[in-house]
Amino acid sequence: MSEPTTPIAWHGLDLALTLDGALLWPEERLLIAADLHLEKGSSFAGSAARLLPPYDSAQTVARLERLIETHQPRRVVALGDSFHDRAGANRLDDAVASRIRRLTELTDWIWIQGNHDPRPPAHLGGRGVAELALGPLTFRHDAVGAEEAGGEVIGHYHPVATIATRGRSFRRRCFVFGARRLLLPAFGAYAGGLSVRAAAIRGLIEADARLALLGRDRVHLFPYAAALADPEF
Numbered sequence: 001m002s003e004p005t006t007p008i009a010w011h012g013l014d015l016a017l018t019l020d021g022a023l024l025w026p027e028e029r030l031l032i033a034a035d036l037h038l039e040k041g042s043s044f045a046g047s048a049a050r051l052l053p054p055y056d057s058a059q060t061v062a063r064l065e066r067l068i069e070t071h072q073p074r075r076v077v078a079l080g081d082s083f084h085d086r087a088g089a090n091r092l093d094d095a096v097a098s099r100i101r102r103l104t105e106l107t108d109w110i111w112i113q114g115n116h117d118p119r120p121p122a123h124l125g126g127r128g129v130a131e132l133a134l135g136p137l138t139f140r141h142d143a144v145g146a147e148e149a150g151g152e153v154i155g156h157y158h159p160v161a162t163i164a165t166r167g168r169s170f171r172r173r174c175f176v177f178g179a180r181r182l183l184l185p186a187f188g189a190y191a192g193g194l195s196v197r198a199a200a201i202r203g204l205i206e207a208d209a210r211l212a213l214l215g216r217d218r219v220h221l222f223p224y225a226a227a228l229a230d231p232e233f
Helices: 040-044 056-071 094-106
Strands: 005-010 013-018 023-025 030-033 075-078 108-112 127-129 131-134 137-140 151-154 159-165 168-177 181-183 210-214 219-223
Touching (some): 040 056, 108 131
Parallel strands (some): 030 075, 075 108, 137 151
Antiparallel strands (some): 005 013, 013 023, 023 030, 159 168, 168 181, 168 210
């Protein structure tokens, strides 16, 4: 049985949100995931004060494999910051690197350049671009200042939201989408988050934007105004 997805209509397109935080464009057979931050654990392992188990890459790739097996995309877009630092691709375990190469051979794999990884890892396959324009949408890592026609799909900000409902509150990674931009949550197992109420995100979206919080068995939709003030973590 396939995992549930949540359909949304945006810029005249039928898109879908997954519980893992990936975006699907079924008509184009396109899968988009942002901010994988592979090898964050091994990056932090060099600092005794910030030690993390170095297993995040295997967990993140396993989730990508499941999505690709389920949805059979023709093209995959990794929306920047796929690696936690510029040397991250070279620290990959051989078995994990082989699994990534298999995915890049199965699909038209596109590495969008991020601020953590401006050069794509040539030895893992796929192709690197600064951004990708497809139909009315442009896929890039960070927002551009100038207004342009169509919608902008970005990562970089790792949005999270805290919502109070039915007498309790919960905090989750989330999608944020307004008239102009659609922000994806960080996909990486160890990626952190930034409150949707933080100035960096507030400046990118409209007051009537929507939130889609990742739950255990479904995506929960809320108006942006429902999000509580929440610090960065």
